[in-house]
Amino acid sequence: MAGVQVLSLTTPSLHDLGPDSVELARCANDAVAEAIAHHPDRFQALATLPVGMPDEAALELERCVRTLGCKGTMLCGHVGHRSLDHTDLLPIFQSAAALKAAILLYPRAPAKTARNVYYSGFSPLVDAAFSCFGLGWHYDAGIQFLRLVLAGHFARFPNLQIILEHWGEMILFYAERIASMDRVSELNHSMATYFRRNLYVTASGMFMLHYLKQAARVVGRDRLLFSTDYPYQYRSSGDTRRFLENSGLDQADRQEFAHGNWEQLTGNLPHAF
Amino acid sequence: MAGVQVLSLTTPSLHDLGPDSVELARCANDAVAEAIAHHPDRFQALATLPVGMPDEAALELERCVRTLGCKGTMLCGHVGHRSLDHTDLLPIFQSAAALKAAILLYPRAPAKTARNVYYSGFSPLVDAAFSCFGLGWHYDAGIQFLRLVLAGHFARFPNLQIILEHWGEMILFYAERIASMDRVSELNHSMATYFRRNLYVTASGMFMLHYLKQAARVVGRDRLLFSTDYPYQYRSSGDTRRFLENSGLDQADRQEFAHGNWEQLTGNLPHAF
Numbered sequence: 001m002a003g004v005q006v007l008s009l010t011t012p013s014l015h016d017l018g019p020d021s022v023e024l025a026r027c028a029n030d031a032v033a034e035a036i037a038h039h040p041d042r043f044q045a046l047a048t049l050p051v052g053m054p055d056e057a058a059l060e061l062e063r064c065v066r067t068l069g070c071k072g073t074m075l076c077g078h079v080g081h082r083s084l085d086h087t088d089l090l091p092i093f094q095s096a097a098a099l100k101a102a103i104l105l106y107p108r109a110p111a112k113t114a115r116n117v118y119y120s121g122f123s124p125l126v127d128a129a130f131s132c133f134g135l136g137w138h139y140d141a142g143i144q145f146l147r148l149v150l151a152g153h154f155a156r157f158p159n160l161q162i163i164l165e166h167w168g169e170m171i172l173f174y175a176e177r178i179a180s181m182d183r184v185s186e187l188n189h190s191m192a193t194y195f196r197r198n199l200y201v202t203a204s205g206m207f208m209l210h211y212l213k214q215a216a217r218v219v220g221r222d223r224l225l226f227s228t229d230y231p232y233q234y235r236s237s238g239d240t241r242r243f244l245e246n247s248g249l250d251q252a253d254r255q256e257f258a259h260g261n262w263e264q265l266t267g268n269l270p271h272a273f
Numbered sequence: 274m275a276g277v278q279v280l281s282l283t284t285p286s287l288h289d290l291g292p293d294s295v296e297l298a299r300c301a302n303d304a305v306a307e308a309i310a311h312h313p314d315r316f317q318a319l320a321t322l323p324v325g326m327p328d329e330a331a332l333e334l335e336r337c338v339r340t341l342g343c344k345g346t347m348l349c350g351h352v353g354h355r356s357l358d359h360t361d362l363l364p365i366f367q368s369a370a371a372l373k374a375a376i377l378l379y380p381r382a383p384a385k386t387a388r389n390v391y392y393s394g395f396s397p398l399v400d401a402a403f404s405c406f407g408l409g410w411h412y413d414a415g416i417q418f419l420r421l422v423l424a425g426h427f428a429r430f431p432n433l434q435i436i437l438e439h440w441g442e443m444i445l446f447y448a449e450r451i452a453s454m455d456r457v458s459e460l461n462h463s464m465a466t467y468f469r470r471n472l473y474v475t476a477s478g479m480f481m482l483h484y485l486k487q488a489a490r491v492v493g494r495d496r497l498l499f500s501t502d503y504p505y506q507y508r509s510s511g512d513t514r515r516f517l518e519n520s521g522l523d524q525a526d527r528q529e530f531a532h533g534n535w536e537q538l539t540g541n542l543p544h545a546f
Contacts, residue, residue: 083390083391083394085394110390111390113386113387113389113390114386114387114390114391116386117356117383117384117386117387118356118387118416121356121358121420121424122423122424123457123459125457126423126454126457126458126459128457129453129454129456129457130419130423130454133450133453134450134451134453134454135416135419135444135447135450135451138447138450139412143391143408146403146408147394150395150399150403151394151395166450170443170446170447171408173443173446173447173487174408174411174443174446176479176481177406177407177408177411177439177479178407178408180402180406180407181399181402181403181407183402184396184398184399184401184402185399186396186399206449206450208449210483210486210487210490213483214446214483217483
């Protein structure tokens with residue numbers, strides 16, 4: 001099977017817009033749907049949502065999934081000053097859970113206050129790198145997921161599925177330590193259980209076996225999604241094939257990782273085609 | 274060889290005090306030195322410093338190492354509103370480098386602004402756990418180390434040695450991603466080189482082999498320090514022995530991990546006994 005490219009026009013800036021973002025998101029989604037209609041075997045889409053307008057965003061997600069065939073949506077961390085677990089944003093998660101539409105948490109630069117405390121004081125280039133691909137993106141996205149767990153979103157919506165990129169944005173690499181919060185969380189299940197029930201992770205072009213192993217250990221092999229992060233982490237198709245072949249996964253698990261898990265995750269959406 | 278317990282009375286609150294902290298630190302160090310004098314084969318010490326008074330702290334470190342036999346010092350992340358790389362604090366690092374005294378970066382709860390952005394909004398117990406042992410401590414301490422690298426401290430003081438606890442406070446688990454900052458850092462060496470030249474990591478009672486393997490991969494086996502984090506992560510001596518025996522390290526590397534690397538790190542200090 002050839003690779004499928006998943007499109008989304010979501011940008012963090014859309015998160016901070018008001019009413020204008022509703023029409024902007026509709027236009028973006030329609031444009032992407034039209035592109036996919038020309039190459040349905042090459043492209044799929046995640047809905048772009050007017051996240052600053054949560055009720056409208058919930059409705060747009062429904063339109064995108066039911067009418068346009070979108071496979072889920074993509075959110076980019078905090079919305080203005082609100083973390084993703086803020087009660088204002090509940091309608092979006094409710095809609096996603098009802099539609100069985102996955103939510104990809106795309107990394108976003110940390111809020112300005114966090115950037116000031118942690119990621120600034122060097123050259124403009126270093127500050128930017130440190131707060132984004134160097135570390136800040138990954139800490140931020142991982143924290144957003146943990147906040148959803150601690151806020152009880154997965155107790156409330158047991159079937160809600162979140163996708164984290166970059167092998168889980170670091171939190172999987174300290175899962176045993178994070179599990180210490182079970183003592184105080186007052187949730188129905190352990191953190192480890194939510195990792196296994198509500199989280200998918202992508203490779204994002206980080207083709208390193210110890211990352212794959214740790215991710216498989218925490219979320220299970222049926223929750224690993226292959227992805228290349230093209231064009232940022234571009235590898236030749238030969239590199240890609242070698243990574244899969246040397247992954248230590250058997251033939252069936254390799255197929256699941258390469259595309260089966262994604263098809264499983266997105267195969268039962270209530271869309272029309 | 275029996276285990277050695279390394280004592281330090283450093284507390285984050287000492288970091289935020291003014292002139293009073295100078296005398297307080299002297300008293301603490303003298304008291305610890307007296308305790309050690311009674312059991313020199315059981316205890317060692319890291320100097321407690323009046324970090325808010327950097328020039329005095331540098332002198333106190335020298336007194337502690339040269340006169341009291343301290344093995345290094347322990348810092349607790351940010352000092353008031355200043356990150357550890359702040360130029361005000363340079364005298365402390367200069368003194369440590371000149372004395373060949375290692376600096377243990379003990380995790381501290383993130384600054385209030387970071388706690389507000391990332392680690393609050395749940396119950397008081399969850400907020401506290403999330404910002405401390407659940408995640409915040411570890412993110413904070415790892416960032417402090419990376420800030421020292423990016424600020425050029427190891428270019429300036431090539432022999433300066435930092436110890437991170439908990440297998441490197443997460444940053445070792447994303448070393449390949451952090452290395453992407455090499456493109457913009459304008460340092461003499463790569464991040465990977467500073468990890469291998471200027472960083473030691475402790476086990477802190479997290480007896481998991483995949484942590485040991487990743488730490489060894491990044492800093493090298495000669496920079497791993499065994500520690501139990503007693504009494505927080507208390508394990509029986511049987512557990513401890515099993516972890517060492519099952520570590521995959523050969524007999525010589527096990528000895529180095531158990532005590533040899535620590536002796537190597539602290540064996541050339543200019544103290545009097």
